[in-house]
Amino acid sequence: MADLGAGLRVDGDVVPAGAPGASLLEVLRGAGNFSAKQACGRGECGACTVLVGDRAVMSCTTPAALVTDEVTTAAGLGDEAADLRAAFADHAAFQCGFCTPGQVVRAEAVLRESVDRDRADIVRAMSGNVCRCTGYRQIVDAVCAVAESRRDAR
Numbered sequence: 001m002a003d004l005g006a007g008l009r010v011d012g013d014v015v016p017a018g019a020p021g022a023s024l025l026e027v028l029r030g031a032g033n034f035s036a037k038q039a040c041g042r043g044e045c046g047a048c049t050v051l052v053g054d055r056a057v058m059s060c061t062t063p064a065a066l067v068t069d070e071v072t073t074a075a076g077l078g079d080e081a082a083d084l085r086a087a088f089a090d091h092a093a094f095q096c097g098f099c100t101p102g103q104v105v106r107a108e109a110v111l112r113e114s115v116d117r118d119r120a121d122i123v124r125a126m127s128g129n130v131c132r133c134t135g136y137r138q139i140v141d142a143v144c145a146v147a148e149s150r151r152d153a154r
Contacts, residue, residue: 008067011076017064024050024059024067035075035101046129049102050074056109058128074101081108083149087142095133103129107143115150122147 007014008027015031025048028036036059037047043061050059053069074081084104087093094100103126110117110125117125122143123136131139 008064008071010071011073012070020065022064024052024057024062024064024071027064028059028071028073033073033075035073037098037101039098044130045099045102046106047099047102049105049129051105051109054109054112056106072105074105077105077108083146084108084111084142087146087149088139091138091142091145093134093138093142094131099129099131099133103131103139107139107146110143111147111150115147115154117147119144 006017008017008024009015010028010031010033015027015033018027018030022030025036025038028034028050029038036050038060039045039047041060043058046058048059049056051057051072052062052067081104084107088100088104093103106126106129110122113125119140123140126136126139126143
């Protein structure tokens with residue numbers, strides 16, 4: 001990665017790196033990016049999930065100073081995750097919507113890793129993201145549908 005000075009590359013743009021000791025979530029929100037939600041602040045709920053490279057991380061516990069790869073938020077996934085967003089809508093996989101950006105980012109990371117996952121593996125892979133509204137069945141149904149669709153498209 002090119003030297004960005006005191007910045008991070010987020011969704012294709014360079015943003016200021018923030019104060020020393022700042023979490024990645026603090027940097028994102030300070031730069032006006034609010035798709036990663038601020039919730040537990042302890043890495044327990046997944047509402048703040050973003051991609052660093054292709055790896056899903058909880059940005060509230062990730063020190064910004066250690067981030068060297070591109071950061072992709074739910075907003076930055078764009079058309080790449082259009083099928084996931086549509087499946088979440090089709091399967092009623094969100095109610096209040098608060099956890100949805102983190103759920104979509106985690107699901108994209110899970111499917112980038114492999115679309116050849118069975119339902120039980122998808123349940124395990126998504127388990128770090130909490131949803132207090134849906135009961136998870138609809139979220140898993142949506143991710144499974146996209147996995148099947150992406151497998152069929154290969």
